[in-house]
Amino acid sequence: MGVEFEALTAPYRRELLAHCYRMSGSAHDAEDLLQETLLRAWRAFGTYDETRASLRTWLYRIATNACLTALKGQARRPLPSGLVGALDDPQAPMTARPEVPWLQPWRTDPADVIAARTRLRLAFVAALQFLPARQRAILLLRDVLEFSAAEVAATLGTTTAAVNSGLQRARSRVGDVAEDDLRPPPDPAVVERYVAAFENADLDALRRLLVADVVLEMPPVLNWYVGADAYADFIARVWAMRGTDWRLLPIEANGGLAAAAYVDGRAHTIQVFEVAGGAVTRTVVFMDDSLFTAFGLPLIMPR
Secondary structure, eight states: OHHHHHHHGGGGGGHHHHHHHHHHSHHHHHHHHHHHHHHHHHGGGGGOOTTOOHHHHHHHHHHHHHHHHTTTTOOOOGGGGGTEEESSSSSSSBEEETTSOOOOOOOOOOOOHHHHHHHTTTHHHHTTTSSSSSHHHHHHIIIIIIIOHHHHHHHHTTTTHHHHHHHHHHHHHHGGGGGOTTTTTHOOOHHHHHHHHHHTOOHHHHHTTEEEEEEETTTTEEEEESSSHHHHHHHHHHHHHHHSSSSEEEEEEETEEEEEEEETTTEEEEEEEEEEEEEEEEEEEEEEEEEEEEEOOSSOOOO
């Protein structure tokens, strides 16, 4: 690609990547969609007219349509809680569904501005998956990126009335999950205490860090649980099965707190936490070694 094109588009690449992630629910697919966006933009760069749209708006138009094309005919990317009901028995057999295209976590970058980080939350991206792709695009362009209804209409090749109608439907379906801009940032000390309790196999200390209706889910396993007792009992089961030689490395994911878990020195899971009021309200545990590579983490933890 030309030097001018590279220089002009470089400031927007990270936010375009985040947009592709929100649209697709996949960190892996987002990378491919960004490359497709840049290729389309490079090919059309000679026709770009700065008097009709800013470069940022033009690039988002291309990225959104690249995502919509890619999403045609694709199933949504769920979490287990979006597919089946919670289980009562933490000792129930584990039912894995590796063929399901699960929602993936996002590696937060310092370049992700605070306003964007709140809209990278796993719960928000999971809620987007329940929307048809065009409604998803409308909600993101209007409420996250703050494009005008006219700009969104031009992007999607529709009318402002259709955009406003689609936005209303999208907001009603996503509901309260989107209303998080004013929530305080999570306290890193909560995860630090969680890590210490987990590494010390201290079940009582870990239980004290959980709200009463805490949720634990573990894609690609369908089993998921609600409640501090079920959560703690399942962790006890994990320690009984895998031993207690665990190391958890605090990281960031989806604009919040997370940890990379290693057992016996080997990569095990990426764990993404929702934290509120000094306690863990939800943990999503991703059992996928490829995510360690995506997060720039080793598969073997150095001693």
